[in-house]
Amino acid sequence: MSTGATVIAGCALVTFAIKAAGPVALGGRELPIWFTSVVVLLAPALLAALVATQALADGDRLAIGADTAGVAAGGLAAWRTGSIVACVLLAPAVTAALRAL
Amino acid sequence: MAQDAGLSELQAIVMSAIVYAGSAQFSAIAILAQGGGAGAAIAAAALMNSRFLPMGVALAPSLGGGPLRRALQGQGVVDASWALAARPDGSFDRMLLFGSSAAQYVAWVSGTTIGALWGGALGDPQDLGLDALFPAFFVALLLGEARSGRARGVAALGALIALVLVPLAPAGVPVLVASFAALVGLTRGARAAVLERQEAEGEPR
Numbered sequence: 200m201s202t203g204a205t206v207i208a209g210c211a212l213v214t215f216a217i218k219a220a221g222p223v224a225l226g227g228r229e230l231p232i233w234f235t236s237v238v239v240l241l242a243p244a245l246l247a248a249l250v251a252t253q254a255l256a257d258g259d260r261l262a263i264g265a266d267t268a269g270v271a272a273g274g275l276a277a278w279r280t281g282s283i284v285a286c287v288l289l290a291p292a293v294t295a296a297l298r299a300l
Numbered sequence: 301m302a303q304d305a306g307l308s309e310l311q312a313i314v315m316s317a318i319v320y321a322g323s324a325q326f327s328a329i330a331i332l333a334q335g336g337g338a339g340a341a342i343a344a345a346a347l348m349n350s351r352f353l354p355m356g357v358a359l360a361p362s363l364g365g366g367p368l369r370r371a372l373q374g375q376g377v378v379d380a381s382w383a384l385a386a387r388p389d390g391s392f393d394r395m396l397l398f399g400s401s402a403a404q405y406v407a408w409v410s411g412t413t414i415g416a417l418w419g420g421a422l423g424d425p426q427d428l429g430l431d432a433l434f435p436a437f438f439v440a441l442l443l444g445e446a447r448s449g450r451a452r453g454v455a456a457l458g459a460l461i462a463l464v465l466v467p468l469a470p471a472g473v474p475v476l477v478a479s480f481a482a483l484v485g486l487t488r489g490a491r492a493a494v495l496e497r498q499e500a501e502g503e504p505r
Contacts, residue, residue, distance in 0.1 A: 202338050207315045209342035210328050217349045219371035221356020222363050236494040237485035238358040239390040243451045244458035245351060246383055246442040248478030251459040253435040256466045266432040273436030274443070283440040290436030294429030 269294030312416045313409070351472065354479040355382045362392040376401045380434065383441045389497055450490055457481040 254270040256262055273290030277283060315325055328341040356374050359382065363370045376398045385397035446452045458478040465474035484490060 202332065203311045205338040206328055206332060206341045207311060209338065210315070210325065210345045213342060213346045214349050214352075215371075215375065217346065217352050218356055218374045218377055220353060220374075221358070222360045222370035222374035223367045225357055225360035232491050232494060233486055235361075235390045236491045237482050238361075239388070239494060240451060240454045240482035240485040240490070241354050241358045241479055242383060242386045243442060243445045243455040244479050244481040245354065245475065246438045246445060247455035247459040248462035248475040249351075249379060250435045250438045250442065251462045251478075252466060252474055253438075254432070255463060259467055259471065261463065261466060266429070266435070269429055269432035270435045270439060273432065274439035277436075277440035277443055283437065286440040287433055287437050290432040291429035294432040295427060296429075298427060298429065 265294045265297035268297055313413050315412075349472065351379075351475040351479070352377055353476070354482075355379075358382075358386070358390070359392050359397075361390075362394060373398075378404060380404065380437060383438065383445075386445070388445075388447075390494070448493070450484065450493065454481045454484050457484070 250270070254267050257264070269290040269292075272293040273286040276289045277286035325345070328345040332338075332341050355377050359374065359377060360370070363373045365373070373394070378401055381397050381400035381404065382392075384400050385393045387393060442455060446455050458481040461481060462474040462478040465477055469477070485494075
């Protein structure tokens with residue numbers, strides 16, 4: 200098998216296993232209150248981490264760029280207007296405009 | 301990018317169709333393009349995907365059926381649809397999760413196909429600012445999530461953990477470790493808040 204095919208098969212298997220792990224191990228039963236209480240806070244923790252690593256970093260180093268400004272503009276729009284659509288249209292537009300300068 | 305790593309157009313499309321995890325695909329291919337081996341590329345993809353572990357744990361109570369069925373339903377998790385389907389009481393809207401993942405799947409595979417066959421003619425996606433689209437979407441969702449002071453504190457802590465780890469840990473690990481910020485939920489106050497909300501909604505869950 201070529202390296203490319205090996206990597207594709209390996210990635211597919213690993214991704215399947217990771218995505219299946221939580222639901223298989225824990226699915227379909229009532230969970231204690233402390234567990235729910237952690238789970239409701241997973242969303243803000245993971246979302247904030249995704250935003251930070253995508254908007255404030257470039258690979259393995261911290262970097263502020265046009266995309267940072269675009270995301271900030273989109274965030275501001277979402278906060279002021281409550282519209283997710285305005286946010287996701289404005290962010291790439293501001294980023295592209297800054298890069299075109 | 302896939303071509304730099306020695307992948308054919310067809311292999312790039314097949315990869316998108318069966319792996320369906322954008323950032324993991326990019327990290328695996330980046331390793332190959334740098335001359336790394338298959339093992340290193342797969343390990344990078346696994347680390348990048350490790351953030352789906354806590355997402356799967358959170359989703360688990362909302363899924364029904366036997367282990368195989370739940371394993372398959374778990375495949376529906378991608379960042380955006382997971383965040384979109386999360387309800388304030390900790391449960392998930394399954395139909396919203398699968399629906400938005402299916403729409404993104406079509407977009408992702410057709411996007412890869414267009415890129416692989418005609419990518420040269422489209423120019424650099426960076427020029428279009430497309431790398432700002434997902435983080436902006438997540439900011440909008442985060443604004444909806446972070447209504448309580450506790451949630452805002454956890455968000456700030458999660459972002460801080462991720463940023464500190466970015467230069468130190470391989471890609472994917474910072475987001476995984478940031479999920480530990482949610483352990484704030486173990487405090488007495490956080491548990492009381494969940495109980496109160498569940499009683500207010502009249503749902504014993």
